[in-house]
Amino acid sequence: MDELRKRAHELLQSGEVKLVIGYEQGNGNKVRPVFITNPEDTAKLIFDSRCVQNLAVYLSKPEVKTIGKPAIVATLPVLRTIIQLASENQLTDDSAVILGITPDGALRNFSTLEEIETFINQFEIQLEERDKKIIEQINQMTPEERWKFWVDTLTPCFKCYACRAACPMCYCTKCTVEQNQPQWIPVPSHQLGNLEWHFMRAMHMAGRCVDCGACARACPISIPLNLLTKKMMEDMKAQFGEYRIAIKKGNPMSTFKPEDSETFIR
Amino acid sequence: MSEFEPKIVAFVCNWCTYAGADLTGTSRIKYASNVRIVRFPCTGRIDYMLLMKAFGEGADGIIVSGCHPNDCHYTSGNFHARRRWIVFRNLCDFMGIDIRRITFSWVSAAEGAKWADLVNSTVATIRELGPYEGYQNISNYLKKEENHG
Amino acid sequence: MTDKNIYLPYLLKIEKITREAPGVKTFRLKFVNEEEGNNFNFKAGQFGEYSIFGKGESTFCIASSPTRKGYIECTFRQAGKVTSALASCEEGSEIGFRGPYGNTFPLDEWKGKNLLFIAGGIALPPMRCVIWNALDLRENFGNITILYGAKAVDDLVYKNELKEWEERPDVNLITTVDPGGETPDWKGQIGFVPSVLEKAAPSSENTVAIVCGPPIMIKFTFPVLEKLGFTPENIYTTLENRMKCGFGKCGRCNVGEVYVCKDGPVFTYEQLKSLPAEY
Amino acid sequence: MTIKRLIIQKTSLEKFFDVLIQKGKTIYAPKRKNEKINYEVVNHFSEVCDDYIQTTQSAKSIIFPRTEKLFNYNKGKGNITLEDFDPDQVPEAVIWGVRPCDAAGFIPLTAIFNWDSKDEIYNTRFEKTTIIAFSCTSADESCFCTSVGGNPGNTNGADILLTGMGDKNLFLAEVITEKGEKAVSFAPNLFEEDPGIEKEKYLADLPKQFNQEEIKDKLQAFFESDLWKKQSLRCLGCGACAYVCPTCACFDIQDEVHGKEGKRVRCWDSCGLSLFTLHTSGHNPRSVQSQRWRQRLMHKFSYMPQRLAVYGCTGCGRCSRACPVDMNMLEHLISIQEIQK
Numbered sequence A: 001m002d003e004l005r006k007r008a009h010e011l012l013q014s015g016e017v018k019l020v021i022g023y024e025q026g027n028g029n030k031v032r033p034v035f036i037t038n039p040e041d042t043a044k045l046i047f048d049s050r051c052v053q054n055l056a057v058y059l060s061k062p063e064v065k066t067i068g069k070p071a072i073v074a075t076l077p078v079l080r081t082i083i084q085l086a087s088e089n090q091l092t093d094d095s096a097v098i099l100g101i102t103p104d105g106a107l108r109n110f111s112t113l114e115e116i117e118t119f120i121n122q123f124e125i126q127l128e129e130r131d132k133k134i135i136e137q138i139n140q141m142t143p144e145e146r147w148k149f150w151v152d153t154l155t156p157c158f159k160c161y162a163c164r165a166a167c168p169m170c171y172c173t174k175c176t177v178e179q180n181q182p183q184w185i186p187v188p189s190h191q192l193g194n195l196e197w198h199f200m201r202a203m204h205m206a207g208r209c210v211d212c213g214a215c216a217r218a219c220p221i222s223i224p225l226n227l228l229t230k231k232m233m234e235d236m237k238a239q240f241g242e243y244r245i246a247i248k249k250g251n252p253m254s255t256f257k258p259e260d261s262e263t264f265i266r
Numbered sequence B: 001m002s003e004f005e006p007k008i009v010a011f012v013c014n015w016c017t018y019a020g021a022d023l024t025g026t027s028r029i030k031y032a033s034n035v036r037i038v039r040f041p042c043t044g045r046i047d048y049m050l051l052m053k054a055f056g057e058g059a060d061g062i063i064v065s066g067c068h069p070n071d072c073h074y075t076s077g078n079f080h081a082r083r084r085w086i087v088f089r090n091l092c093d094f095m096g097i098d099i100r101r102i103t104f105s106w107v108s109a110a111e112g113a114k115w116a117d118l119v120n121s122t123v124a125t126i127r128e129l130g131p132y133e134g135y136q137n138i139s140n141y142l143k144k145e146e147n148h149g
Numbered sequence C: 001m002t003d004k005n006i007y008l009p010y011l012l013k014i015e016k017i018t019r020e021a022p023g024v025k026t027f028r029l030k031f032v033n034e035e036e037g038n039n040f041n042f043k044a045g046q047f048g049e050y051s052i053f054g055k056g057e058s059t060f061c062i063a064s065s066p067t068r069k070g071y072i073e074c075t076f077r078q079a080g081k082v083t084s085a086l087a088s089c090e091e092g093s094e095i096g097f098r099g100p101y102g103n104t105f106p107l108d109e110w111k112g113k114n115l116l117f118i119a120g121g122i123a124l125p126p127m128r129c130v131i132w133n134a135l136d137l138r139e140n141f142g143n144i145t146i147l148y149g150a151k152a153v154d155d156l157v158y159k160n161e162l163k164e165w166e167e168r169p170d171v172n173l174i175t176t177v178d179p180g181g182e183t184p185d186w187k188g189q190i191g192f193v194p195s196v197l198e199k200a201a202p203s204s205e206n207t208v209a210i211v212c213g214p215p216i217m218i219k220f221t222f223p224v225l226e227k228l229g230f231t232p233e234n235i236y237t238t239l240e241n242r243m244k245c246g247f248g249k250c251g252r253c254n255v256g257e258v259y260v261c262k263d264g265p266v267f268t269y270e271q272l273k274s275l276p277a278e279y
Numbered sequence D: 001m002t003i004k005r006l007i008i009q010k011t012s013l014e015k016f017f018d019v020l021i022q023k024g025k026t027i028y029a030p031k032r033k034n035e036k037i038n039y040e041v042v043n044h045f046s047e048v049c050d051d052y053i054q055t056t057q058s059a060k061s062i063i064f065p066r067t068e069k070l071f072n073y074n075k076g077k078g079n080i081t082l083e084d085f086d087p088d089q090v091p092e093a094v095i096w097g098v099r100p101c102d103a104a105g106f107i108p109l110t111a112i113f114n115w116d117s118k119d120e121i122y123n124t125r126f127e128k129t130t131i132i133a134f135s136c137t138s139a140d141e142s143c144f145c146t147s148v149g150g151n152p153g154n155t156n157g158a159d160i161l162l163t164g165m166g167d168k169n170l171f172l173a174e175v176i177t178e179k180g181e182k183a184v185s186f187a188p189n190l191f192e193e194d195p196g197i198e199k200e201k202y203l204a205d206l207p208k209q210f211n212q213e214e215i216k217d218k219l220q221a222f223f224e225s226d227l228w229k230k231q232s233l234r235c236l237g238c239g240a241c242a243y244v245c246p247t248c249a250c251f252d253i254q255d256e257v258h259g260k261e262g263k264r265v266r267c268w269d270s271c272g273l274s275l276f277t278l279h280t281s282g283h284n285p286r287s288v289q290s291q292r293w294r295q296r297l298m299h300k301f302s303y304m305p306q307r308l309a310v311y312g313c314t315g316c317g318r319c320s321r322a323c324p325v326d327m328n329m330l331e332h333l334i335s336i337q338e339i340q341k
Helices: A002-014 A039-044 A055-060 A076-087 A113-120 A129-140 A143-154 A162-166 A191-205 A214-218 A226-240 B017-026 B048-056 B077-094 B112-129 B133-139 C034-039 C081-087 C121-136 C159-167 C193-200 C215-227 C269-274 D010-022 D100-112 D120-127 D178-185 D212-219 D227-232 D240-244 D289-308 D318-322 D329-338
Strands: A019-025 A031-036 A070-074 A097-101 A107-110 B008-013 B035-040 B061-066 B102-106 C010-021 C024-031 C047-052 C056-061 C072-077 C094-101 C114-120 C144-150 C172-177 C207-212 C235-238 C266-268 D004-009 D026-033 D036-041 D067-075 D080-084 D093-098 D129-134 D160-165 D170-175 D191-193 D251-258 D261-268
Touching (some): A002 A019, A002 A070, A002 A097, A019 A039, A019 A055, A031 A055, A055 A076, A076 A113, A097 A113, A129 A226, A143 B077, A143 B133, A162 A214, A191 A226, A191 B077, A214 A226, A226 B077, B008 B017, B008 B048, B008 B112, B017 B035, B017 B112, B048 B061, B048 B077, B061 B077, B061 B112, B077 B102, C024 C081, C024 C094, C047 C072, C047 C081, C056 C081, C072 C081, C072 C121, C114 C121, C114 C193, C121 C144, C144 C193, C159 C172, C172 C193, C193 C215, C207 C215, C215 C235, C235 C269, D004 D010, D010 D170, D100 D120, D100 D129, D100 D289, D120 D129, D129 D178, D160 D178, D170 D178, D212 D289, D227 D289, D227 D329, D240 D318, D289 D329, D318 D329
Parallel strands (some): A019 A070, A070 A097, B008 B035, B008 B061, C114 C207, C144 C172, C207 C235, D026 D093, D093 D129, D129 D160
Antiparallel strands (some): A019 A031, A097 A107, C010 C024, C010 C094, C047 C056, C047 C094, C235 C266, D004 D170, D026 D036, D067 D080, D067 D261, D251 D261
16 A cells, blocks of 8 residues: 555656546545545555445546546456457557556556556456356246346336446447437336346447446445346357457457357347 | 237348348248338348337347348348347346347348248247237336336 | 326417428417417517427427417427427427426516617527517517528528518618628628627617527627627526426526526526526 | 324334225335335335335335326327326325435425426325334434434424334324324324323434535535535446435436327436536536536535525435445535635
């Protein structure tokens, strides 16, 4: 933590960055994002196991961007996000200084996106046992049970869009859900509107999701909506051979292989 | 009570399947009349949301069909579509959307008979499955009263 | 006894459609229920929620004068979901209308004064209502000057009425188009509204100015008016914030604590100056 | 009317609940599901959860549902028929187990739906709903009702307020309104005269942390302050705070159509969402998040007291609990209070 504060201090002091995006102590036992522009305030920075929010979401926020070049505290999921954003031409080497945090909690500097890419490739995205178990349970259900499970799970959603707001990959300024000519997704949060919204969100995450869990953590009513993206990730691994975040690879959904399975096509 | 007549929406590409369906007609092959055809330039243009909308508006079954691999008028549109269908199908299945109600197929401009067979067998399948009540229950929100959440 | 459902619209039949300019149409609307039509009253400056059933509601002014009874008119540009649906309507079809909402132009206070109307582009409709209202009560007012500008000749709306106003001896009409927007036979002015206004230099003596137009036009017109001697309380304009309900509940249109749908849409420049810059 | 003070035994309370059900009331009460507690239709007293500080969502959705029909329409050939909202369709309801801050939330809601034009749909639901509140015997760090004119035993907004004594086998029942009196009249024998119970003794202790009048006065000069950006930089711009709030009333009006039939509905919306004020032209009066945050706070603590003479916050603390990035209302209000003029 001292090292992180020291590095942040240096970066702000030298003027290399105008802003450090990190975590600070919040109310109660909460931690929260902090935006530091004054080197003196770097003492506020903390890092511990509670610091799981994906800070990369702020890299595309207009008011954060106007402050100037940021340095960002980046855990493994954030590093993955940065690479995915780079592959979608949302970031370059110069966009931000990366204050990497390795899975064992050490500060690690990266000077290029390639370095980050090499680093994250050491850690394959793996589902936790708990998630695997839940997904397996759902798979074991009959289609009717699965349908009931998801309708029941998604009905409480009141469409506050916290999942979208917390997701760093949802950087579109106008979301499909807000397109009204035609109205793809009903605005009210009734069952159909909710199902279509979550289905659409999952499909738009296909091959892009870095499994940071921000969407599910942001949900004020605790809908486990990242089960959808997790399952999709597993499917894509099985169907397309791998699920890897890389700068120059093309999204799995915008590429194809001539030998892709078509056993289901008549 | 009258017998259930499945409502089926077919999303087809202009170059192969639409021409194939046309051939079915000009060849005077008789086939089930339950299908409403929606023509697209290419299967690559068929957004999964359109399929969701079809169910939402009361379709009991869906056919999605285009050119055989390597025959795409735009070279690779159907390959891209195939990828999306794989992911789409998996997600549908995981969410309990009845994937038996969505038939994917390649029907070329010369396969008039295949189109007739495809429609007939799809209609038979859906007839057996019955109306898609699960989806219609959630989409008929007009019948529902307020949502207190 | 319960109150009426304030969200329930009147049904109006489109009696006549006039194509005003590219993408701009005027509807003449008649109440399907005659009694409702007879009881319907509004004042110049008020607006309503026009709706296409199945698409939704859209907010714009009533463009006809309250002195013309039996119908209302609206003029809109095809832009969003609802206006696009409205644009595809045919004569004889039915639409919904809720209103009238909002405050009004104080025509009574203007009695005996000269009126200077300044409008740009699609903003003539809200002003047309008050122009006709004033013309129908012509003896109440002094000089009436109308300065109207648009991007190009084709974009000028109410072409027939512009002709009528031009021919009337008791109206001074100045039309202008932006440089490059003129046609070979264009006889009006060429130039932006503020500069044409400055050149025309109408007297501010016993005169109120009513300005409607795109924000950029308004921004540059106010200083010219002040230069000409108009005081802020004698300059009127309208604010056009996004609205859903029209009666101060949905929470969209407020500028600070002022609700455009209730306290507006008509504001004096003096009132605008006291509002936070949130419009 | 003056508040009538009675007492009721816990066993009688259960009977009272059953009487309300027998009288045909739809009872919404806190129910635990997947670690979250929310108001749901409850048919048996045993399902009602009573060990909670606050439900995740507020009780407002029972009177101001998140999606609500305004009227139906039918599009025939050329002509349209409208079918008005039918007040008789609205069930007689009871909200059981509301916290005083939630009950108080209906005061600003009623004000919003009734200034100038009266919203018949809201009013019908409100009049048909009896609010049975329970005083708070504990509070958490997000609670701040005492700072916004409320308190853990506040009777404002409730029809009946129950306060549990000690081990909660006995409750003080304060009957506040005629609606409350009517509910009691269904089973008057279950209630006894109050022997003079000192209610305050049993309430949660929650010190006042700011003065809302002072904040209201200060805010007038703060519109252009850089405070808003400082506070809201971490705000993600979702609508979670507004949707869990007992007083947020902003809504959208949408059409739902299925073939020839359709309905116009009103559904929740939030000033925190970026498209809330977007004009068709592309112009947006509140184009960045700090402006939207300012709107949220100013609306509750400046505009509403000015226009409706009521504050738009009851201190329930839900927004702070729901926020994924710890935008804490109490903390922000205290920081405004601390700014030196």
